[in-house]
Amino acid sequence: MFPYQINGFGTPPINYHLWRGYAMQDRIKIDKLLASEKPIDCVVAKGWVRTRRDSKDFSFMELNDGSCLKNIQIVADSKLENYSEISSLTTGSAISVTGKLVPSPGKGQKWEIHADVVEIVGIAPEDYPLQKKRHSDEFLRTIAHLRARTNKYGAAFRIRSEMAWAVHNFYREKGFRYLHTPIITGSDCEGAGEMFKVTTLDPANFNKNEKMDCSSDFFGQEANLTVSGQLSAEMFALALGDVYTFGPTFRAENSNTSRHVAEFWMLEPEMAFCDLEGNMDHGEELLKYLVRHAMDVCTEDLDLFANFVDKGLKPLLNSLAEDKYERINYNDAVDLLQKSGKKFEYKVEKGIDLQSEHERFLAEEYFKKPLFLINYPKTIKPFYMRVNDDGETVAAMDLLVPRIGEIIGGSQREERLNVLEERMGQMNLAGEPYWWYMDSRKFGSVPHSGFGMGFERLLMLITGITNIRDVIPFPRTPGSIEF
């Protein structure tokens, strides 16, 4: 409510800018304006000009404030006192508009705002890099600080936000507890690849060939950024029942692919009294919930991706939400691949891990839907996975989906202390740093399971975006940490 509305004046005063404080608070976001069911005498909209077109007596502006994909059309009459400034407004400039929300006589929009006041908040000079035209993803990556102002990236990051909320909603509804596991860890033995060292020591004081002495470092021992919250989550699953972690994860692998970044977000549920079967049920339920949520809540943004990014997106999402996911043993999958008659670049062989091309064949060509690949040979899987009765395989599961490949990797955990110790011995892992982990198997050990799901890979799956760098605001990759 503005002072002039209280007083019953029909139009805002010329010195409107004196009431800027009111306007800041009372602006209506464009998604709400466009959803209006009736005209409104006085509204305030603020945002960035996407494009401007001039007519004889008017200037038409497309205003976007990030609240939704659509712009609202602003009609500025040439009689406005600052019309010369308005008619020179450039793409990217920020404005505040006060006016009437009225039905639009033009094509392409239901509502428009007839401006009574257009306040220029921030000009974008002519070197503003974003144009009305389409830009390449590669170029937009070099201006990651501005790319969220485009249709595609605005939509992608609204969906990202919505999906993060959906994760929490899902787990809250199911009675899981949200757990914050450490970002800095003391062990270099989590077994998931290269780690980033954390130190307060000056590397200049050490020569390259000698190992850094960490005893005088901040923690008095070697410290790294986390590659997984799993071991911590297991401890809490064995206390609170069902827990999940959802946070940043770091891998110092020198991976240069469209599916890897050095810093990413991972969701890791961990469930007590849960076996491999329950683990798969949970993963399937989770992914279906998230996909349905995206289709229900992000309809408009998702349409952009279905229309311009991936024509096959809608059928894929329907399949993800509706189809029963396949479940197949590693050994059976190898047989199936060998008998498929398909020519692979790499040979399929029992006992070794499947190649990307094999996984893609299974998910995209053979089953044409998600599948859980389970019970891998123990020799190619980490120590904490539960050894099956055959003594040769472990209760591991990877969920493979079309286009992405592995989106979930998990297992039932080895809960038997003696088997776990034996396994670590075989893999030459020193038990001592794991004393607390072993304790959980010593005191009231129970069967439990969990997995990790890459949040960015989920977003790629849902949007059809093919490069992981385009679903995270400021990607970190080898040799690249700008922004």
Add this chain to the structure above:
RNA sequence: UCCCCAGUAGCUCAGUCGGCAGAGCAAGUGGCUGUUAACCACUGGGUCCGCGGUUCAAGUCCGUGCUGGGGAGCCA
């Protein structure tokens, strides 16, 4: 880290056999117009990724480095 491809105006890209550097969009100026990536005309805009080489002459050929992309490995 390995294999392949690319780098030309602010952006997207063309550039033939080695022979004067081009288009659309953007920007500037003018015109027209309740416009819809508005339209029409004109104008300005270049380290052809860097370095070295071959040649009378290199955006174009050769070597090398850098950056980006695709694929592989590692994985989420």
